[in-house]
Amino acid sequence: MASIHPELNITEEDYQTMVKREMPRPPLWRNCIIAFLSGGMICLLGQFIQNIYLSLGFSSTDVGNPTVVTMIFLASLLTGLGVFDNIARYTGAGTAVPVTGFANSMTAAALEFKKEGLVLGIGSKMFALAGSVIVFGVVTAFVAGLISAIL
Amino acid sequence: MSPKAGKHSILFDAPPYLASAATVAGPREGQGPLGPDFDLIYKDLLLEQKSFEAAERKMLADACALALEKGNYRLEQMDYFLAGDLLNQITASSYCAAKLALPFFGLYGACSTLALSLALGAILVAAGFATNVLAATSSHNCSSERQFRYPTEYGFQRPLQAQWTVTGAGAAVIGAEGQPPRITAVTTGKVVDFNQNDPLGLGVAMAPAAASTLLLHFQELQRNPSYYDLIVTGDLGKVGMALNRQILARSGYQLDDNYNDCGVMIYNPDLQQVESGGSGCACSALVGLGHIWRRMQEGELKRVLLVSTGALHSPTTLAQGESIPSIAHAVALEMGDGS
Numbered sequence: 001m002a003s004i005h006p007e008l009n010i011t012e013e014d015y016q017t018m019v020k021r022e023m024p025r026p027p028l029w030r031n032c033i034i035a036f037l038s039g040g041m042i043c044l045l046g047q048f049i050q051n052i053y054l055s056l057g058f059s060s061t062d063v064g065n066p067t068v069v070t071m072i073f074l075a076s077l078l079t080g081l082g083v084f085d086n087i088a089r090y091t092g093a094g095t096a097v098p099v100t101g102f103a104n105s106m107t108a109a110a111l112e113f114k115k116e117g118l119v120l121g122i123g124s125k126m127f128a129l130a131g132s133v134i135v136f137g138v139v140t141a142f143v144a145g146l147i148s149a150i151l
Numbered sequence: 152m153s154p155k156a157g158k159h160s161i162l163f164d165a166p167p168y169l170a171s172a173a174t175v176a177g178p179r180e181g182q183g184p185l186g187p188d189f190d191l192i193y194k195d196l197l198l199e200q201k202s203f204e205a206a207e208r209k210m211l212a213d214a215c216a217l218a219l220e221k222g223n224y225r226l227e228q229m230d231y232f233l234a235g236d237l238l239n240q241i242t243a244s245s246y247c248a249a250k251l252a253l254p255f256f257g258l259y260g261a262c263s264t265l266a267l268s269l270a271l272g273a274i275l276v277a278a279g280f281a282t283n284v285l286a287a288t289s290s291h292n293c294s295s296e297r298q299f300r301y302p303t304e305y306g307f308q309r310p311l312q313a314q315w316t317v318t319g320a321g322a323a324v325i326g327a328e329g330q331p332p333r334i335t336a337v338t339t340g341k342v343v344d345f346n347q348n349d350p351l352g353l354g355v356a357m358a359p360a361a362a363s364t365l366l367l368h369f370q371e372l373q374r375n376p377s378y379y380d381l382i383v384t385g386d387l388g389k390v391g392m393a394l395n396r397q398i399l400a401r402s403g404y405q406l407d408d409n410y411n412d413c414g415v416m417i418y419n420p421d422l423q424q425v426e427s428g429g430s431g432c433a434c435s436a437l438v439g440l441g442h443i444w445r446r447m448q449e450g451e452l453k454r455v456l457l458v459s460t461g462a463l464h465s466p467t468t469l470a471q472g473e474s475i476p477s478i479a480h481a482v483a484l485e486m487g488d489g490s
Contacts, residue, residue: 005341005343005359005363007363007366007367007370007402008343008359008362008363008366008398008402009398009401009402010359010398010401012345012346015345015359015394015398016345016346018394018397018398019347019355019394022390022393022394022397023312023352023355023390024310024311024312024390024427025311026308026310026311031308079304079306080304082304084304084306085303085304085305085306085307086306087306088306088307088308089306089307089308089309089424090308091308092307092308093308095306096306096307101306104304104305104306105305107304108301108302108303108304108305108306109302109305111302111304112297112302112303112304113302115201115202128302129301129302129305
């Protein structure tokens with residue numbers, strides 16, 4: 001078959017090979033180490049906050065909720081201040097995997113679509129990024145629950 | 152009439168003038184190495200407007216007003232307004248056109264809009280349908296990021312091939328009379344789709360389109376890359392630039408030191424954290440109408456080939472698994488009489 005781009009002396013397949021060769025490789029080891037350290041720091045902070053709540057009299061079964069709420073608040077605050085995305089550039093999975101990433105994805109969407117109003121903006125677009133986490137989280141929980149009920 | 156020099160190219164008998172040009176830029180672009188070349192640099196991204204979309208509109212209007220002012224033109228002297236941007240339904244351009252009340256052609260060529268509007272403006276003037284045409288384009292980092300990618304405050308690790316949408320706008324007056332540079336030739340690109348689908352590194356998708364237009368330009372006008380003092384592609388970035396060079400080399404055209412890319416030129420790659428470089432309509436607009444137009448006025452550059460590149464996908468087609476079709480248009484700018 002004659003090429004529709006006779007001026008280009010390259011096929012799609014050859015170009016694909018060229019792209020693979022030229023594509024800059026992400027510094028995987030560096031990214032992993034930074035993610036491990038930053039994610040660990042966030043967990044350490046979470047533990048610290050949890051200990052405070054424990055000392056305030058929360059039981060060890062109830063203490064998870066206020067701790068997570070505090071972490072969500074902090075991540076949302078940093079998102080609102082415009083700092084979170086600058087941190088996440090470096091930390092990658094370190095900030096994305098803990099609850100902070102989830103909070104950021106919701107707050108960022110809420111901030112972004114605020115100008116389109118409460119109902120059609122914030123209300124409907126807030127879950128634009130985080131929605132699938134919830135959907136598949138619930139589905140996975142259902143399947144896991146089913147399995148545990150059968151066993 | 153100017154005969155077509157081939158299926159894609161026109162060599163003008165009476166080349167129209169790029170008589171006036173103005174650029175307005177966002178703060179990050181202002182801090183870049185080309186900052187001194189822009190006419191107006193804003194302090195923030197909102198420009199005291201209520202949304203980024205409104206801010207983009209204001210930038211476009213400011214650029215148009217400045218282009219008219221710099222060339223001592225009145226709005227009434229403009230026969231047509233050609234403009235385009237990246238927003239859905241090219242709203243920045245349409246809202247701006249609503250204020251100008253000129254005969255308006257709204258254009259969509261994604262980031263290729265600068266060359267597209269200059270080419271069409273030159274064709275209108277050369278054909279005698281217009282004496283003066285106002286051509287303009289804009290892009291805003293925040294309004295396009297949220298439309299094409301993620302909310303602006305969403306935190307993620309940008310891959311090394313990612314590009315940064317330039318905030319700014321550029322406007323130009325193309326006239327039958329005026330001061331050089333003149334638009335001596337245009338090469339209209341065709342859509343090239345090499346089955347690429349990475350929305351973060353559009354340079355990779357656009358490089359074959361840029362190469363196609365460059366090759367057609369060289370072949371149809373029987374020119375070599377060395378004919379030009381500078382050949383600039385719109386927004387291929389570092390990665391796309393390397394790919395473009397390699398594709399051209401396969402056809403026997405070596406792009407040497409006279410080749411650069413607006414996306415690579417506009418930011419300081421070491422300090423400004425833009426990974427592969429800049430992108431967006433304003434990328435070629437700021438470099439072409441700010442930096443290059445000035446260098447030509449000052450006599451440093453005599454012949455420049457501006458090749459703006461555009462990725463013609465939408466987030467919807469991409470989510471449905473389609474690839475990214477791309478296009479590039481070339482505009483030859485020359486000082487002196489042209490030919």
